[in-house]
Amino acid sequence: MFDEFYLEKVRISTRIFLLDGSKLEGDLFLSPTSRYHQRRESVQEFMNSQSSFFILKEDNRVHFINKSHIKYMIINDDEESSFVKTESTKESKVNVSFISGDTIKCVIPYEPQIYRPRLSDFLSEVDKFFYVFVDKDLLLLRRDSILSINEE
Known part of the structure; x- marks a missing residue:
């Protein structure tokens, strides 16, 4: 039924x-x-x-x-990367320090908005999770688990 x-x-x-x-x-x-x-x-x-x-x-x-x-999560799906990068995507190389003490070097892809074009604007958004690349791996980080992010 x-x-x-x-x-x-x-x-x-x-x-x-x-x-x-x-x-x-x-x-x-x-x-x-x-x-x-x-x-x-x-x-x-x-x-x-x-x-x-x-x-x-x-x-x-x-x-x-x-x-x-x-x-964070590592996503093992080729199609998922196509959600991340578009023609207008900017990328920033950063070091992410987690509250737990470990760090990762990664690339943050983000879509700059007209009135919010900077990486700091993107990092201040309300969504809990955002994408990063570590080499060829696609990760989804939870903002609340991060202590700091420093540009390389």
């Missing part, structure tokens, strides 16, 4: 690094359509949604993960 309302989800492989130092590896389940564009939902859209928890399927286990305990 409800099969006609069933919506197939898109599985995205990810590695999640939590604030307590533990790591999880599994699949996220995204919507095949986005409310913002005519493609599938991006991981950033999914993580910036208002829900506090999300499902991660790790082998035969299902975890309900609290978003506020994530430090």
Whole structure:
């Protein structure tokens, strides 16, 4: 009876690094359509949604993960990079220092806005998660887990 309302989800492989130092590896389940564009939902859209928890399927286990305990995620999906870079994307090479004490060197891609063109404007946005590149890996960082960011 409800099969006609069933919506197939898109599985995205990810590695999640939590604030307590533990790591999880599994699949996220995204919507095949986005409310913002005519493609599938991006991981950033999914993580910036208002829900506090999300499902991660790790082998035969299902975890309900609290978003506020994530430090960052590595996204293993080629299509996801196409959500990040457009013709107007600027990039800044930075060092990110986390509250936990570890640091990463990365590139922050961002879309400058007419009245907010600087990296500092982008970093002050309200979305909890944003993309960075570490070499060829695409990561999604949680702003609240960051102590400071310094441009190289």
